[in-house]
Amino acid sequence: xxFQVLNQIKVTLEYLxxxxxxPPLKSFSWFRGPIWWGIWWAMLILLTLCFSGQTxxxxxxxx
Amino acid sequence: MVFNxxxxxxxxxxxxxxxxxxxxxSSRPWICSFFGCAFFVFFxxxxxxxxxxxxxxxxxxxxxxxSRLYRKGSWLCWIGVLQSIIFLTIFKYWNFLTGLYFGPPxxxxxxxxxxxLPLGISFxxxxxxxxxxxxxxxxxxxxxxxxxxxxxxxxxTMVAGPVKRYQDFLPKIRNPEQDSVTNWRLGCTRILSxxxxxxAIADLMxxxxxxxxxxxxxxxxxxxxxxxxxxxGVKIYxxxxxxxxxxxxxxxxxxIRVPENFDWPYFRTSIVxxxxxxxxxxxxxxxxxxxxxxxxxRVPTGRVYVNLFVTMLVSGIxxxxxxxxxxxxxxxxxxxxLHRIWTQRVGPAPAERPFYRTALCCAGTFLWVNTGWxxxxxxxxxxxxxxxxxxxx
Numbered sequence: 001x002x003f004q005v006l007n008q009i010k011v012t013l014e015y016l017x018x019x020x021x022x023p024p025l026k027s028f029s030w031f032r033g034p035i036w037w038g039i040w041w042a043m044l045i046l047l048t049l050c051f052s053g054q055t056x057x058x059x060x061x062x063x
Numbered sequence: 064m065v066f067n068x069x070x071x072x073x074x075x076x077x078x079x080x081x082x083x084x085x086x087x088x089s090s091r092p093w094i095c096s097f098f099g100c101a102f103f104v105f106f107x108x109x110x111x112x113x114x115x116x117x118x119x120x121x122x123x124x125x126x127x128x129x130s131r132l133y134r135k136g137s138w139l140c141w142i143g144v145l146q147s148i149i150f151l152t153i154f155k156y157w158n159f160l161t162g163l164y165f166g167p168p169x170x171x172x173x174x175x176x177x178x179x180l181p182l183g184i185s186f187x188x189x190x191x192x193x194x195x196x197x198x199x200x201x202x203x204x205x206x207x208x209x210x211x212x213x214x215x216x217x218x219x220t221m222v223a224g225p226v227k228r229y230q231d232f233l234p235k236i237r238n239p240e241q242d243s244v245t246n247w248r249l250g251c252t253r254i255l256s257x258x259x260x261x262x263a264i265a266d267l268m269x270x271x272x273x274x275x276x277x278x279x280x281x282x283x284x285x286x287x288x289x290x291x292x293x294x295x296g297v298k299i300y301x302x303x304x305x306x307x308x309x310x311x312x313x314x315x316x317x318x319i320r321v322p323e324n325f326d327w328p329y330f331r332t333s334i335v336x337x338x339x340x341x342x343x344x345x346x347x348x349x350x351x352x353x354x355x356x357x358x359x360x361r362v363p364t365g366r367v368y369v370n371l372f373v374t375m376l377v378s379g380i381x382x383x384x385x386x387x388x389x390x391x392x393x394x395x396x397x398x399x400x401l402h403r404i405w406t407q408r409v410g411p412a413p414a415e416r417p418f419y420r421t422a423l424c425c426a427g428t429f430l431w432v433n434t435g436w437x438x439x440x441x442x443x444x445x446x447x448x449x450x451x452x453x454x455x456x
Contacts, residue, residue: 002418010327018252018312021245021321037248044255051262056269058066058261059302060223 016040065106065222066309067261073216075102080316086295092209092236095317099123103182104316106222112179120182122150124190127212133198133205140199147191154180161321183222185381189348190215194229196352199437203230210236219313223306225322225344232319239318246315253312260305265406268298280452284377288453295440296433300329303342319453322347329432332412332424337432345378351379382439387446391438393450398431 012024015031023032066069075154078096086094100120107116129146132139152160159170164170194211197203204305206214206229215221246253271294274280280288307324314321328341338346356368372393379392406412410426437446 003421017256017308018249018254021249021280032353037252041251044259047263048255048258048259051266052447054262054269055268056266058223058306059299062307 065110066306066313067258069103070109070136072250074105076313076316079218082312083239083317088237091239091389092207092213095213095218095236096209096216099213100223101216102218103216103221107182111182111204113200114158114175116179116181119184122181122184122214123212124189126215130191130194130198130211131205131208133195135201136199140195143195144192147195149187151184151188153176154184186224186226187215187221188227189345189352190229192352193226193348200384203228217314219223219310219317220321223303223310225307225310225324226348227321227344230374231322233368235319241318246318250312250315253308253315255312257305257308257312260301260308265298265302267306268294268301271295272298272440275441275445275449277448280445280449283452285452285456288449292433292437292449295436296329296429299436300320300325328380329429330425331428332421332429334395334402334428337428338399347366349374349378368400368403385442387438387441387443390437390443390446394435394438398435 008024011020014020015022015024075098079094080099082094083091100123103120103123106119107119108114112119126143126147129139129143133143134140156176157173158171161171161173162168166175168174168176170299194203195213198205205211210233212227213236214227214229215228217232220227271291274283274291276297282292304325311321322344324343324345326338326340326343331337332339354370354374357373358366359370360367362370373396375396376389376392378395379388379390382388382391437449441449
């Protein structure tokens, strides 16, 4: 049961992060429509802008 | 830097991806090469290395010409490997190696004051070596000049990976995925989530990780020290996986899929599993070009341990020119050896196990990995102070 819940969270996060193409639950058809992606992208852009003032270099760029 | 700049998107990624999509298939490698050259020169001039850094574009041009000489079984492939290692050693390890002999810069007559690192040298060196060895083994075709240039100058992965393989990349540059809508949707989502990981999580942790210096460690209360180290564990994961997301998403805009680099590494139940899911493209490179050539697992048990340990030492010193990185590699080498001894004694872990045991194994693996980050993020004297304060007060 616990494994299933965790796996569902993993699959959902991977879908939201653009890692996988298939939506996690088939019943959520709005989850893949253009309006959904518009809202989701707007949220991600907003979050990026909110925190973008504190930028530092990436650790792995020639250390 | 680079992926978190507006210039990356407006000057390079979007124009290159659109031009790549619109171009004829014969022109596509040249579009990648052109934008790769421009990217390297621009960010060398503006971010690292300056003018001398920009001149290091010559390394790519030389590699392109020299790689045309590679044939199956040819000794020239080994010359190619050697020159790649020499380039890396000069730029990355010169002051470190001469410092080991002569001591601090003031006493080091060979000290290179204006030392700089060409953009992405640690990563493109691995791709050069891979190509030379695989050509020697006859495991990949040569491709055209344009195709090889597009491989080594493919800017989404040039700076910090994922480390590509030529035989995987070649079919993709020849026949990129045609479904532009899906690729752009997934690519942009991946880029945006990578940016959120970097800005909203990794950079937020900097407030804690900045304290990992001798003065702050000496003044801090004991209980806060593991939290700072934990913050570094969180930071490095979200920083590098965010970076990889942006690189993979950027490549997706071209219709090209590059290797994945992370697959939930902090939720793994053993150190072996951790390394199969952390910086995957590096781990598989080290397996193929260091561990297996050393003999891999098909040698007597003692030799296998040595091979594991040496491979992780190479990984450590590749991560940075410092003794602390060597110790970090040794730490992971020791953990892998201990894990191998353990599984040989008690047998492999069962496929099915109760949730609490899986959770305990994950927590244990995370603890060892996170402890190891101490050697990664601090020099050895600071690490000494850190553990002294942590364990002895």
